[in-house]
Each structure stands twice: as structure tokens, then as C-alpha cells.
Amino acid sequence: MTKEKNNVVESENLPDKNNKFFLDLLPGKLIDIQLNNPIQIRFKLPLIGYDIGKYLVLKYPSQAGKHSYADVLKEGNGVIVRYVVEDERGECIAFFTTILAISLRPERLIFLDYPKKIESRQLRETSRLKTHIPAKISLQKEYEPQSKELLHGLIIDISPTGCRFTIHVSSGFLALKRRQVFMHITSPIDSKPVVISSYIRNNQMKENDLHVGIEFDSQEQSKLQELLEAFSINID
Numbered sequence: 001m002t003k004e005k006n007n008v009v010e011s012e013n014l015p016d017k018n019n020k021f022f023l024d025l026l027p028g029k030l031i032d033i034q035l036n037n038p039i040q041i042r043f044k045l046p047l048i049g050y051d052i053g054k055y056l057v058l059k060y061p062s063q064a065g066k067h068s069y070a071d072v073l074k075e076g077n078g079v080i081v082r083y084v085v086e087d088e089r090g091e092c093i094a095f096f097t098t099i100l101a102i103s104l105r106p107e108r109l110i111f112l113d114y115p116k117k118i119e120s121r122q123l124r125e126t127s128r129l130k131t132h133i134p135a136k137i138s139l140q141k142e143y144e145p146q147s148k149e150l151l152h153g154l155i156i157d158i159s160p161t162g163c164r165f166t167i168h169v170s171s172g173f174l175a176l177k178r179r180q181v182f183m184h185i186t187s188p189i190d191s192k193p194v195v196i197s198s199y200i201r202n203n204q205m206k207e208n209d210l211h212v213g214i215e216f217d218s219q220e221q222s223k224l225q226e227l228l229e230a231f232s233i234n235i236d
Helices: 218-230
Strands: 008-011 030-035 041-051 056-057 078-085 090-105 109-113 118-123 130-140 151-158 163-170 180-186 193-206 209-215
Touching: 130 163, 180 209, 193 218, 209 218
Parallel strands: none
Antiparallel strands: 008 118, 030 041, 030 078, 041 056, 056 109, 078 090, 090 109, 090 118, 130 151, 130 180, 151 163, 163 209, 180 193, 193 209
């Protein structure tokens, strides 16, 4: 399991278009918002978009009726925003802001004031190294080569505890659920498949690519270490 490290980095001058913390914010990304006035309540809402330096736009919670949460979701109320940057950095981004406006037509939307300062907490104990390793994911340890449940893709970063796996998918593809899977990686030494018991922790669509966050089973460490050495991957 990964653990959150204690170091906190504050980033200012956020209107800079090249600010790395906002490069991962694409439409559809789930954002966690927490409101504390008059009661504490949390929602996970998809991002619609943002205008740099001005505002962020989130979809209004579908579970909220016309008058539900009206005392919480209103202009001027403070909001704590959190989201995960799921790449080799593995960071949780958080900032405090306020609700600028609630739009009811043509869609129910929440406008948040653009943050002036954010905090970043690293989630991973080990850094990940960028790679380009072909691999497969199956739901069962044994699989049929032509099975529709077999997913072909690339490991684009890896560490002894996990990796990020990307799959080119069609527009109708459904996101993978959190569950146990098996990664099949061909050894560069003898061309034999190495099967790694793993767990899907998260996934995110970026255009036509599905990026899947994978955590390796802790009991697979010796097998993983041999595989990383075979690929000449050295991660401290």
C-alpha cells in the first residue's frame, strides 16, 4: 500500500498557464469538494472546465434536488477542493476556495473561485520510472488469447509497488472497476510471460486512452524485482 508523505509544498502564482498542478485537470476528472458551513458535507463532482485565473466549473451534484443542500451550496461559502494527480508524481492536490455562483440554466453548475495558493502531498513512498513496456491485463490468472476480457496496453511508469498502465480504447469503453487483476509481462530474458497479481486502484480517460493506476500485490515483490532487473530498471 502507498502512504501519504508529510511534506507539503505550497505553489503560488497559479495563473501561470504552465503550472504543473493544473495540467492534469481535464474535463470529466472527479474532484472532491468539502463544505463545512453550516454542516460538513462532501461530494465527488466531475470537472466541466476552468478559466485560468478566474474560476473552475463543476457539475452540480446529481443527488441534490432543487432545494436540497441549498444552505450549503450557495454563493460565498468556503470549499476545500482535493484531487489526485495520477502520474509518476502521485500527488494529492488541495486548496481552499469559495463558491462564486450557482448556475441553474441550461445546466446546473457550480462556479468556484480560482485558487491563489495550493498544497501538494506526495502519496507514494517510491518514485516511478517512465517506461514503455507492453503488457496485458486479465481478470483471471489463466486466459484465452482471444478473450474479450484481455486488455493489451503499455506500462508507462513503474515502481516496485505499482505502475500506470495505458490502454487505447473506443469511446464506448467502460472504466475498469476497482478489483483484483493479473498483469502479464513478457520477460526480455527468456520471452516467458511473468504473471503479477495486482489491484486496480483508479482510472482516468485522456482522449482515447484509459490510464489505469495499478498496485502490485505485496507478495509479488521478489518476482517484480527480478523483472525490473531484467528490464535494467533500477529504482532506489
